[in-house]
Amino acid sequence: MAQKFQNFINGKWVDAKSGRAFENRNPANWEEVVGTFPKSGKEDVDEAVKAARAAFEKWRLVPAPARSDIMRKLGDLMARRKEELAREMTREMGKVLAETRGDVQEGIDTAYYAAGEGRRLFGKTVPSELPNKFAMSMRVPIGVAGVITPWNFPMAIPTWKIFPAVLSGNTVVFKPAQDTPKTATTLVEIMMEAGIPEAVVNIVHGGGSEVGTAIVGHPDVDLVSFTGSTVVGKQISKDAAETLKRVSLELGGKNAQIVMDDADLDLALDGVLWGAFGTTGQRCTATSRLILHDKIYEKFMSMLVDRTKKLKLGDGLKAGTDVGPCVNESQRKTVESYVEVGKKEGATLVVGGAAAKGDGLSKGWFHEPTIFTDVTPAMRIAKEEIFGPILSVLRAKSLEDAIRTLNNTIYGLSSSVYTRDVNKAFTAMRDIQAGITYINASTIGAEAHLPFGGVKQTGNGHREGGWTVYDFFTEWKTVYVDYSGKLQRAQIDNY
Numbered sequence: 001m002a003q004k005f006q007n008f009i010n011g012k013w014v015d016a017k018s019g020r021a022f023e024n025r026n027p028a029n030w031e032e033v034v035g036t037f038p039k040s041g042k043e044d045v046d047e048a049v050k051a052a053r054a055a056f057e058k059w060r061l062v063p064a065p066a067r068s069d070i071m072r073k074l075g076d077l078m079a080r081r082k083e084e085l086a087r088e089m090t091r092e093m094g095k096v097l098a099e100t101r102g103d104v105q106e107g108i109d110t111a112y113y114a115a116g117e118g119r120r121l122f123g124k125t126v127p128s129e130l131p132n133k134f135a136m137s138m139r140v141p142i143g144v145a146g147v148i149t150p151w152n153f154p155m156a157i158p159t160w161k162i163f164p165a166v167l168s169g170n171t172v173v174f175k176p177a178q179d180t181p182k183t184a185t186t187l188v189e190i191m192m193e194a195g196i197p198e199a200v201v202n203i204v205h206g207g208g209s210e211v212g213t214a215i216v217g218h219p220d221v222d223l224v225s226f227t228g229s230t231v232v233g234k235q236i237s238k239d240a241a242e243t244l245k246r247v248s249l250e251l252g253g254k255n256a257q258i259v260m261d262d263a264d265l266d267l268a269l270d271g272v273l274w275g276a277f278g279t280t281g282q283r284c285t286a287t288s289r290l291i292l293h294d295k296i297y298e299k300f301m302s303m304l305v306d307r308t309k310k311l312k313l314g315d316g317l318k319a320g321t322d323v324g325p326c327v328n329e330s331q332r333k334t335v336e337s338y339v340e341v342g343k344k345e346g347a348t349l350v351v352g353g354a355a356a357k358g359d360g361l362s363k364g365w366f367h368e369p370t371i372f373t374d375v376t377p378a379m380r381i382a383k384e385e386i387f388g389p390i391l392s393v394l395r396a397k398s399l400e401d402a403i404r405t406l407n408n409t410i411y412g413l414s415s416s417v418y419t420r421d422v423n424k425a426f427t428a429m430r431d432i433q434a435g436i437t438y439i440n441a442s443t444i445g446a447e448a449h450l451p452f453g454g455v456k457q458t459g460n461g462h463r464e465g466g467w468t469v470y471d472f473f474t475e476w477k478t479v480y481v482d483y484s485g486k487l488q489r490a491q492i493d494n495y
């Protein structure tokens, strides 16, 4: 019998009011049920928002350094349980253990960063233009934050949002992805153990069209922090406009790695293998396109094909596995459909191209690491986010040509250039249209204390991570104190 999990609303573990539930299965072995979770609806969201609203009135008054103390405990608890959390995550969504350990570590880093930030939520004191008048600005919490997350970073992404939200004095209604409800539930348990008061964080499990839309449309939710696909992000933007909520959108990508003719090819090879096939290509920052300079094209391709064929697919919990499964059946079908698209568009399939079979793979959503060459910028496989282990290879004659091809997408999240020429590196840093650019490193590898986000249709201009996320979760309040004892009119009495 599968273990049953619940929502956490107003400090209590409860079922969905409808009594409905959904199953979560291991993508490396679909016969293994990880657990059953409440299939919630609007009525559950209403309860959670009501509780979060009431809790906000107390929580906003707790001094930020006291909230910091809880964040520090949270980091300690997560660090102590890192291995267990990583194993649980691999079982739930498939990526290999080294990567799920990294995912948990990102949450730990985010907790400790938040702990420091509680003593550093600086405002500014500035001179007033009038005598005997004091002027300052300060950050204040906003209210109830709706947090809606995807499945590919089940621990890191929720912590990127919830920890700064809570540290800033907001309360939270959290809806995790249906593919990763277990990791999300454990995270909430740990938050309670660390001392976050009841109802400051609430979790409501269920589908996007039921729970997600109810959060976004709720008049008492003040802000929504969303990470997921561009298509859903656009819908959320429209839905949130009804109540003029503040919305942070972190969306899709079609990231590229450029390899110039002067690059260290071995280094570039490690970079692209990690970027394209790490997390089975299911990262928003995954390397989905490789742009090779003509002069090294043949040599690099032969190195790449050789190494790709050696990648070992399997259960991420087993030592020696390089690439895990796709997260579910629908994701693998998407990957398969793009293999057909690539073939029809006239690209050349050089490695992979099929659902993987073999020992230990028959009951999982495995797909072979796949590479297409002869890809042109106009092809769909060069433009659309696939979110799976498919790499499209394009050619370039020069750096300018390569950057033009890299920029030829509606997205702008991550990017990478391998070159030994400092002039080329700085030109690329300036001209690439992306929120993140790596020089001589893969497109994946963001660190928790730096701004994270993209340009163009990857988002709406906000940044997660580091100090920048605190701009989203706080409001600026400006305060003037006039101690002159008389009416002083700005811009009038002083000129």
Ligand code: NAD
Pocket: 148, 149, 150, 151, 152, 153, 175, 176, 177, 178, 206, 207, 208, 209, 211, 212, 213, 216, 227, 228, 229, 230, 232, 233, 235, 236, 250, 251, 252, 253, 283, 284, 285, 385, 387, 413, 453, 454, 458
């Ligand atoms: P998704 O958009 O399908 O779902 C994300 C979340 O939104 C889920 O919790 C889902 O239930 C919910 N949702 C779905 N429809 C909704 C609606 N109408 N209203 C409110 N909520 C709704 O994305 P996914 O498949 O879980 O994740 C993959 C996508 O996430 C990829 O496009 C990837 O690039 C993107 N992603 C982006 C970043 C980033 O920081 N830019 C990071 C990770 C993943």
